Amino acid sequence: MSTHDDTGHDQDFIPLSVDIAIFRLNDFGGLQVLLTQLADRPKDPHFPYPNAWSLVGGRIRKALDPDDEAAAHRTLMRRTGAQVPYLEPVRSVGSATRDPRGWTSTTLYFALVGPSFGWTLKPGDDIKAIEWVSINDARLRAMAFDHTRLFQLALERLRNKMSYSLLPAYLLEADFTLPELQKVYEQILEVEIPKKTFRDKILELDGIEETGKTKMTRGAPAKLYRLKPTKVPLLFNKNLI
Amino acid sequence: MSTHDDTGHDQDFIPLSVDIAIFRLNDFGGLQVLLTQLADRPKDPHFPYPNAWSLVGGRIRKALDPDDEAAAHRTLMRRTGAQVPYLEPVRSVGSATRDPRGWTSTTLYFALVGPSFGWTLKPGDDIKAIEWVSINDARLRAMAFDHTRLFQLALERLRNKMSYSLLPAYLLEADFTLPELQKVYEQILEVEIPKKTFRDKILELDGIEETGKTKMTRGAPAKLYRLKPTKVPLLFNKNLI
DNA sequence: AGAATAGTGTCTTTAAGACAATATGGC
DNA sequence: GCCATATTGTCTTAAAGACACTATTCT
Numbered sequence: 001m002s003t004h005d006d007t008g009h010d011q012d013f014i015p016l017s018v019d020i021a022i023f024r025l026n027d028f029g030g031l032q033v034l035l036t037q038l039a040d041r042p043k044d045p046h047f048p049y050p051n052a053w054s055l056v057g058g059r060i061r062k063a064l065d066p067d068d069e070a071a072a073h074r075t076l077m078r079r080t081g082a083q084v085p086y087l088e089p090v091r092s093v094g095s096a097t098r099d100p101r102g103w104t105s106t107t108l109y110f111a112l113v114g115p116s117f118g119w120t121l122k123p124g125d126d127i128k129a130i131e132w133v134s135i136n137d138a139r140l141r142a143m144a145f146d147h148t149r150l151f152q153l154a155l156e157r158l159r160n161k162m163s164y165s166l167l168p169a170y171l172l173e174a175d176f177t178l179p180e181l182q183k184v185y186e187q188i189l190e191v192e193i194p195k196k197t198f199r200d201k202i203l204e205l206d207g208i209e210e211t212g213k214t215k216m217t218r219g220a221p222a223k224l225y226r227l228k229p230t231k232v233p234l235l236f237n238k239n240l241i
Numbered sequence: 242m243s244t245h246d247d248t249g250h251d252q253d254f255i256p257l258s259v260d261i262a263i264f265r266l267n268d269f270g271g272l273q274v275l276l277t278q279l280a281d282r283p284k285d286p287h288f289p290y291p292n293a294w295s296l297v298g299g300r301i302r303k304a305l306d307p308d309d310e311a312a313a314h315r316t317l318m319r320r321t322g323a324q325v326p327y328l329e330p331v332r333s334v335g336s337a338t339r340d341p342r343g344w345t346s347t348t349l350y351f352a353l354v355g356p357s358f359g360w361t362l363k364p365g366d367d368i369k370a371i372e373w374v375s376i377n378d379a380r381l382r383a384m385a386f387d388h389t390r391l392f393q394l395a396l397e398r399l400r401n402k403m404s405y406s407l408l409p410a411y412l413l414e415a416d417f418t419l420p421e422l423q424k425v426y427e428q429i430l431e432v433e434i435p436k437k438t439f440r441d442k443i444l445e446l447d448g449i450e451e452t453g454k455t456k457m458t459r460g461a462p463a464k465l466y467r468l469k470p471t472k473v474p475l476l477f478n479k480n481l482i
Numbered sequence: 483a484g485a486a487t488a489g490t491g492t493c494t495t496t497a498a499g500a501c502a503a504t505a506t507g508g509c
Numbered sequence: 510g511c512c513a514t515a516t517t518g519t520c521t522t523a524a525a526g527a528c529a530c531t532a533t534t535c536t
Contacts, residue, residue, distance in 0.1 A: 012303050013254030016335065016346055060335065062253050062344045067336035092333035092348050094257065094301065095308035103303045105257055105346070107333050179488070194526050199489080201525095219487020220533040238524095239479050420515070435499050440516080442498095460514020461506040479497095 014094065015104045018072045019057035019147065021154030022084065022111040025171050029187050030134055033151065034121075036079065037129040038144055048100045049144035051128070055151060056080075057106065072109045079130060080119035086112040086170040086233075090157050098146045110154040112170035159189060164236040166207050169227050175211050177222035178202065207234030255335065256345045259313045260298035260388065262395030263325065263352040266412050270428050271375055274392065275362075277320065278370040279385055289341045290385035292369070296392060297321075298347065313350045320371060321360035327353040327411040331398045339387045351395040353411035400430060405477040407448050410468050416452050418463035419443065446477060 022034045034056055041047045058075040065071035069087065076084055087109055094105030113119075121130040133139060140151055162168050168184040169176060182198050185191075202208065209228050214221040227233070263275045275297055282288040299316040306312035310328065317325055328350055335346030354360075362371040374380060381392055403409050409425040410417060423439045426432075443449065450469050455462040 012257075012300060014257045014301065014303065016253075016255045016257065059253060060255065060346075062255065062337065066338070068333065068346065071335075089332050091330050092309065094312075094348070096303065097307070105301075105309065105348075107335070107346075177488085195488090196490080196527085197525055216534075217487060218535075219485080220489075222488055237480065418515085436515090437500085437517085438498055455507095457507070458514060459508075460512075461516075463515055 016060045017106040019055045020109045032132040035133045036127045039128045052144035053139045054144040054147045082118045084111040108150045166233045175224040257301045258347045260296045261350045265354050273373040276374045277368045280369045293385035294380045295385040295388045323359045325352040349391045416465040
């Protein structure tokens, strides 16, 4: 048996969607996620969550999406008008109960964008508002469908993976300093990391390189680094924290 | 927008399946995975992979499966007649090309079973044979659909996760000794671990407890341990290796 | 000059690993 | 007793962390 079974009953076709937890840092270094507010839909009295907030998401369209990652990119493009630099699948959730109208399945992604991500937030017929929201915002605790749990899964994956990878670099400009990078780790993981240890481990990883430029701050100027052009963000063999 | 979009077109319903990489150890400690051989289906000339080997899998059935994990359990039960002690989702893959007949999506799981997993392998109309196969077996390199890649993803997840968790305990009897556990790590990760380091880290984790019994070997008897009854297999804060 | 921050060096503490010592069974 | 293996203890080495020192820029 496999994916494919011609004995499959017609009634077993299931609506498939993607939902994306897209993260950025606000001007003070706080982590935010992009939420959309579902419209009223007066013409659709069975729509279960009018006015509720949800992650960015949308149905997979066979004709438009060669694969599920393409569906995620298309959905983000539709709402933000820009291409995200980092996108990875977290997991899929399918059940009879996550949508009161019946069996559905969604694939959850998480995305990271830097401060100069060139988005233009685009509501639409089905979306009343779209907004960057702090990860402590109360709206995240009462979202449509199972999106509260999806958001938690995405945040957990982000925290987990950043403790052994250079992922947080995608939340900064392409050129960044080590003190900036350290602050991102400390802010999101809510820990303090000894400066020496942090620098030694990051540099030993050999996943970033000097740009030759420096960035002025209030004190001494800091060297600017960039990610080396590898496909995958480099992984620590031991945890950073 | 969300999982749910009443503007979704009928032609965007997509066949959904689960595929499971179920692992066990053979009598010599080698890792094996359960494969099925797809039947001929002479009545179905469009079936793309007659006689090919594949992971255990099947269509999700709305009427039978409250959620995707239930579908995985039901599919495993159908082929092995037994309940697996450990099952976790790896990721979903959906694309227009993974099945030549059109857009499909599957959720990949991996499962671990111990030596006394009470299975009875059950072929069927659509399955010609079902067999435990060493992870080096050539059939794994030429499976139906994208199952070769799915298998690699599952194996990668297993190797990755066992380096910071007690997962390998699920490949042993409920009561196991530390030398047995160490051999599983070493076998699957293909590394040697210093005995003292291994024991110290495993015990410090506090995820296993002594049963009070011992197991005779060729030399001195070894203490038997069992997993403490926590839901989640305990995670190391630093990698084991 | 003084404040603020970047980057480095040194010493202490902690963890990992090598290796030996002891213990317990089967034969 | 002898062999094989389990389990623990000790010492060495390596990594992590505390902390101080130097360097650079701005005011």
